Amino acid sequence: MASVAENIGAPPGTLFYNGEERTDRIKITLIEYNESDFFEQEFYDLSDCLSHVKPNMIKWINVEGLHKPELVEKIGKIYNIHPLTMEDIVHVDQRPKFEDYEHYVVAIMKMISYDNKVNAEQLAVILCENTVISFQEPDGGDAFDIIRTRLRQSKGRVRKLGADYLAYALMDAVVDCYFTAIEKIGDKIEEIEEDIIDGSDKKSLLELYHLKREMIYLRKQVWPMRDMINNMVRSETILINPTSDIYLRDLSDHVTRIIDTVETYRDLLSGIMDIYLSTNANKMNEVMKVLTIMSSIFIPVTFIAGVYGMNFDNMPELRTQNGYFITWGIMLAIIIGLLIYFKRKKWM
Amino acid sequence: MASVAENIGAPPGTLFYNGEERTDRIKITLIEYNESDFFEQEFYDLSDCLSHVKPNMIKWINVEGLHKPELVEKIGKIYNIHPLTMEDIVHVDQRPKFEDYEHYVVAIMKMISYDNKVNAEQLAVILCENTVISFQEPDGGDAFDIIRTRLRQSKGRVRKLGADYLAYALMDAVVDCYFTAIEKIGDKIEEIEEDIIDGSDKKSLLELYHLKREMIYLRKQVWPMRDMINNMVRSETILINPTSDIYLRDLSDHVTRIIDTVETYRDLLSGIMDIYLSTNANKMNEVMKVLTIMSSIFIPVTFIAGVYGMNFDNMPELRTQNGYFITWGIMLAIIIGLLIYFKRKKWM
Amino acid sequence: MASVAENIGAPPGTLFYNGEERTDRIKITLIEYNESDFFEQEFYDLSDCLSHVKPNMIKWINVEGLHKPELVEKIGKIYNIHPLTMEDIVHVDQRPKFEDYEHYVVAIMKMISYDNKVNAEQLAVILCENTVISFQEPDGGDAFDIIRTRLRQSKGRVRKLGADYLAYALMDAVVDCYFTAIEKIGDKIEEIEEDIIDGSDKKSLLELYHLKREMIYLRKQVWPMRDMINNMVRSETILINPTSDIYLRDLSDHVTRIIDTVETYRDLLSGIMDIYLSTNANKMNEVMKVLTIMSSIFIPVTFIAGVYGMNFDNMPELRTQNGYFITWGIMLAIIIGLLIYFKRKKWM
């Protein structure tokens, strides 16, 4: 988890990157398109990139890497971004949110991947007039390949519609990641469920706990997503075309479905925990029954054997012809009696 | 469960069927009626079907099978359906929802059946002017037979009222399925309750867990149904006659009753789980008591027997005339004393 | 519980009685009154009854028995009642609700009685101009005797005020039944609480569970009552005099108090369950301690006795003069040592 505390005390609007430390260069991808033309190039230098920006085209500037706040600051100054927005972009522990600054809107969200652990990489999408700027951590990247392909091949509506549709398409790609993660988690839950019903051990308990913890974490990420998208739908910014509302509502619907599933999974996990505990209690019961049956059967007869092992001079039974055999008879009667008793109690 | 993930990355509005794979032909049933006339025919070809559509009649086109997205697409183009709607129709993992696209409204919901497992088949009902188009998965079908019969026999109000009433009647038939499923689940719960009160075993625990899981799943389906219907009541579409509102409110009421019952069942199931656990703990207690009584009674007297089984040369008690009988007396006294003690403690 | 499923598939507005089967005649009681006059008669025939209806008086028609839907239908036609209302009246598994049909309003609710089990009988109160029609199941009846007496004796305000006040008085009588039931349940809870604190057994566990189940059922009945009454207060029908609002608010207040108490009882029951479980665990602990003390004390000394019961030719201790007494000494030392140890651990 990214550290939340290190920025403390700095004046608000201070750009402070709190993710993993990195030294590699930051890749900036510029894509420009309209219905007929398409241009795409990767840069490692901002001014280089900006010199390629052409008017009359929709621009998408994708910045991969947040570890150089000064780069974000430069872009921010060019596009007139509020310092608080820039602070949020590089401070990678944000709550998903949507904010409207009139000449631009910004949506901050998390890209999720699941690989036995929920990984969340922060993504900020800024939508200004005809331009989308996206800032992402480098590891969360390939979710956008699909959109790049669609742009290149002019597949779907994306080349025909404005920058707001592009922003929506990016967010849609992010939400799709959630579905992938959730499906993986669903498979994992089914696996653990089977394991535990078959017979629970310490390992499945820990796996169950880890999954539960990941769900708690995922839930923390996914609930504010809905608020974020709903704020976006309700916002009255002129940057989003009213005809795009239908797509945003669809997105909101997807997020609601994800939330439903996350809640369902939480319920399932607590059901599985109950099964684990009950199964354990049942096993304990079984162990105790074996102990009780073995002890109850042999302790009394061992006592009888003990009695006739005593060395008193005057023990008349010892001298009788059939004493030994009668004793065996009594002992067997006790054993059989107790066996019947336990059978009746359904302990066997 | 239908796969949620496979559609990921496709541009929004891409028709992607994610249900079970199928190859059979898709049946299209066309019913046309007004107060005096009635026409009904099954088709396996869309253009064939559409050639039979007559003006001045209310039309119900029922499509059974969603596994050929191109068919849905063709219908969508004819009736001017938004691509997102068409995507939702064939993507069978939708959350129940109602959407108003001005020239048509669409309600997506789940048909439920219970057969030791909650099965949900997706149903989409599109209401345009004088026309209802319903898309359903083939296995969820026979709930509509009743409506067909009513239409044929002109029973009830259905032939006298408009397309909106037909759409309502379809939804009402769907909601009725929920009641059937819930009643079956209620019976199952009573069964398990009895089993567990009588004496719990591993089998009832697993049954309880399965039922709980089905309830979690059912709950996920049924809560959004209410939102859906309430959105429909509140919607200001001109396609729904204000006089139909009373029927929709009735529907909303039914769904609320279903939700109440589902919640009640959840409470009952958790109550039964408590009983299971307590009963188990009680049994354990009983087992432990038997063990404790048997051990506590015989261990001390076995010790005494052991003492007089020792082979010391000088053990004066062994030589006395009545040593053996006195020992027996002491041992019996101990046994009886402990029995009284346990009786007093109410362990016996 | 009344069957919910049998009406399924029938067209909406079909009158379908789903309560207990009955064949007895249905009693219709007509009461007519104004401030000065009073008339009361029982009928078993509807037309007979209606022939007695006089203008200028407030009329209360009480129908006891819902098992003949055709009777309800007849009354419905005379008073112009909507088929959906009539369906609700005879379908005795309704959720409490209030509906405003302009020329009449209808309140459907449950009469509750508690007799080791919560029994709910459905009651529908229709208020039209100057007329109250109440439909009730025959077993829930005597709650209205008090109102009849008040009407006959012109006690309280009831004869001076309109039909809306009569409807309110009927509902008030119904809510009073809830208080009676709740008080009985409260007594029962106190009883079980004492039983369980004194010492829990299987019987109290089952009683606790049954009470919990009844509370779940009662809760399902009582929550929608509040919505119902609040809808009534908020409704803008001209049939309810604004001056009656104060009585309805009082009623709403009563229902809120009932809900508070039901929720409190639920909390209490879950507290009692906790006590039951902890008490049980404590008992188990005690049983285990007895077992452990007995076993731990006698098992080591039995071992020593066993050692000197061995038959080796060369066992020097056996030949010593005081071996036996020394052995006793060692064994007693062990026993006393362990007793002190357990005393210190507070296990005794």
Place this chain on the structure above:
Amino acid sequence: MASVAENIGAPPGTLFYNGEERTDRIKITLIEYNESDFFEQEFYDLSDCLSHVKPNMIKWINVEGLHKPELVEKIGKIYNIHPLTMEDIVHVDQRPKFEDYEHYVVAIMKMISYDNKVNAEQLAVILCENTVISFQEPDGGDAFDIIRTRLRQSKGRVRKLGADYLAYALMDAVVDCYFTAIEKIGDKIEEIEEDIIDGSDKKSLLELYHLKREMIYLRKQVWPMRDMINNMVRSETILINPTSDIYLRDLSDHVTRIIDTVETYRDLLSGIMDIYLSTNANKMNEVMKVLTIMSSIFIPVTFIAGVYGMNFDNMPELRTQNGYFITWGIMLAIIIGLLIYFKRKKWM
């Protein structure tokens, strides 16, 4: 708890006292004041009291004792109080509430004291023009002494402001009682927490349960208090001066703090319950470990001793010179081996 049921069936507005039975005379205290003058006298007769009422002064009539409904009725008639209000005043099981009857407003609340048990005495405060009438149960009385003193000594603002401020001051005194009770409960919780962490026994369990029950009861009293005060703040009565709103908001704030604390205490109590249960389970574990260690160590060696206590004629070991000592060696090896094993498992 006061009986809720006895009023059942009486016409609404019937005055029915349902508290403890009493026969003592009812004390009526009249206080009249303005900024310059102050008059105070106790009466046991209503007309006597009313003859002392002077115009141009603010009047506070405090009635201690509700067991003579006819007295309340007389006052009600003089001040034109609605019968439903009077019914609420004497029916001492009300939910805290505020009602606005235009020419007067009434606030009904509970005075709380804690003395190992939460005691709630009902208080009704009626505010009419220049007059405050308070009805209280006799045991809840001394909370008002402070206000009397302030009035006599003209301390604080109370003599300078109107009747609404007096009503507020009374309510403030009531809310202060809650703080006292809550502080006592907080101390009690800390005590029990320590007891249980030190070592839990049956007594602390019962105390914990009783405290939990009292919290459930207190919670039922305190939640509606907030609604009551908020209704008062929002009410548009002319009897409350807008400048008093600031005091009411302060009161609302206090009640919110009480609610926060009650909820916090509930969380704490359930945390303590968890500790109790875990501590118990830990103890059980320890008991079982002792049993297991003792049994596991001595049962195998006792078996060996038993073997060489057998009386077979042909047992070569018995005849060897060192058999006995070798046997001892084996037995000690087993004992030491098992001790090491248990040490490694950290059971010792």
Place this chain on the structure above:
Amino acid sequence: MASVAENIGAPPGTLFYNGEERTDRIKITLIEYNESDFFEQEFYDLSDCLSHVKPNMIKWINVEGLHKPELVEKIGKIYNIHPLTMEDIVHVDQRPKFEDYEHYVVAIMKMISYDNKVNAEQLAVILCENTVISFQEPDGGDAFDIIRTRLRQSKGRVRKLGADYLAYALMDAVVDCYFTAIEKIGDKIEEIEEDIIDGSDKKSLLELYHLKREMIYLRKQVWPMRDMINNMVRSETILINPTSDIYLRDLSDHVTRIIDTVETYRDLLSGIMDIYLSTNANKMNEVMKVLTIMSSIFIPVTFIAGVYGMNFDNMPELRTQNGYFITWGIMLAIIIGLLIYFKRKKWM
């Protein structure tokens, strides 16, 4: 915890300090600044301090220590602060709140620090025209050093903006404390989690409980913070410049993130508790298995040894040549049989 009860009975608006008793002098720090000038001095005397106040500058008066209510009162009179506000300032058990008194606004909140225990010191910030007065308990102080430094060095925006921005900066510093505390708690949780997964003991249980208790307490502090800030955002006071709203919204966002984290931690802690309990139950299971295996294996064979230790005269087996060896064979067969049985049951 500060005592809540001692102020009880005092007239509202009475200044009553209920924190720790102190006798030290109260430090008053005056900072005055505008974009160009800066003045800072510490005083121990109010009139001394006030004599330095200059017009045309933004003033920040920071009072460290609330134990002399008369000082607060004096300041209150000079700045025309309402007595209820002053009461809240010195009564250090307030719920965080924001209040608008037109000529000033006041925000009361808690400064949090975590040092194995959550410590909360009350802070009140009063914002009047061009002046911020902050009252704090002396131990919570150094969070403001950073702001002083920023003011001195004219870092960030603070010197350029008005008093409202200063008030915001103070509150932001307070919220930053929460992040520090939460991060420490997060580390602690991870530590305990590891401890408990590795192997739970009594110590970790108590630590877990203490952490849970601290979380309950922290939660009580942090939830009202959000309401407070939202009230501030929504307030229509002219003292807060609309352009500052963006900073307040950012603050609200931070508090929401803190709340999210607190809730997540609560979920984590309850998950850890579950693991603790399950791990314990697992251990118990293991202990019981060892006991059962040891007892079940040796009790039957000890019985056999006991039988042939009996002293009957006529025991034919004893006289046979190989009796002893056959008996050993039988005993070993039993032991091995049981070992295989337990192996199969996976108890070993």
